[in-house]
Amino acid sequence: MRTVRLGINCAYIVLAALVAIAVGSELAIDHPTGHGSATFALLLFGGPLLYLAATAWHFHTxxxxxxxxxxxxxxALTAAGIAAIWIPPLASIALLDIILITTALVLAHTHRSLAHTLSTPPHT
Structure with a gap:
């Protein structure tokens, strides 16, 4: 029962993260060559950060x-979010893409290893 409750709580956090990244992306689309800001950086990088933190909590538990x-x-998202205050939004999007693609590749490898570990019966 605890795992189900944790999964539902995680889903709510992931939903909030997706809304934040959608709003941050909309700000970047409106002004791609403008100036970065703390609000923009918090939304664009905070959304994925919140998503990764929530799923880290779920997988750890x-x-x-x-x-x-x-x-x-x-x-990496925290460092890039700080940099996003001073760089143009289009560059921030490129930086975000690099971080998320790299994270996805690392997680794909990690999940393959984890699935193998969890499916292998323990030696007695």
């Missing part, structure tokens, strides 16, 4: 794996 990689992604 349920599968006991694949969470550290998400926290590394959070660290």
């Amino acid at each position: 349920t599968a006991h794996g694949a969470w550290a990689e998400r926290l590394l992604g959070c660290a």
Whole structure:
């Protein structure tokens, strides 16, 4: 029952993260060559950061794996979010893409390893 409640709570956090990134993306679309701002950086990078943090919490609690990689992604998003205050929104989007693609590739490898570990019966 605890896992179900954790999954539902995680889903609410993920929904909030998706809304934040949608609003940040809309700001970038409106002014792609404008100036960055703290609000823009918080929305554009905070959304994915919130998503990764929530899923890290979920994977740490349920599968006991694949969470550290998400926290590394959070660290990269934090640094990029700080930089996004001073760089144009279009450059911020490119930076976000690089971080998310790299994180997705690392997580794909990690999840393959985790699935193998969880499906292999323990040796007695």
